Amino acid sequence: MYKRRARVVFFGAATPCVALLAEALAERFGSQWLDARAASIGLPAHCPPATPDGVALTGAPAVLDEPLLRWADLLVCLDEAAQAACPELPAGVRRVHWPAVAAVVELGVGDAALRGALEERIRGMIGGMALLAGLDGDAP
Secondary structure (H helix, E strand, C coil): CCCCCEEEEECCCCCCCHHHHHHHHHHHCCCCCEEEEEEECCCCCCCCCCCCCCCCCCCCCCCCHHHHHHHEEEEEEHHHHHHHCCCCCCCCCCEEEHHHCCHHHHHCCCEEEEEEEHHHHHHHHHHHHHHHHHHCCCCC
């Protein structure tokens, strides 16, 4: 079923560090399934180098622009500002909003509730892909 990894952009308009955390968690738990990128609206990101539990937050989020949107299969809006600022998407790109993450996003990247909400959603996405690939016999 899956010929390549799904391309996911985690968009944190007001919370670029949370987008970096989502990217890092996606790479940690599902690098065989997801090609993840963090994006923001260009706010400077003054993120810690790592979370208290050791998840490295490297680099800076990309600015959400047309080339990044054309690359993506899925745009995940992580906060209410991202949901409001989401531009029109190219054909074939889906957008989802994770309200459970948005509800705790202001707690910051070091908070266990935010980390848990992100991890639960990312693992759920990966689990769905693995289930579908297993049904087709295409698991990596």
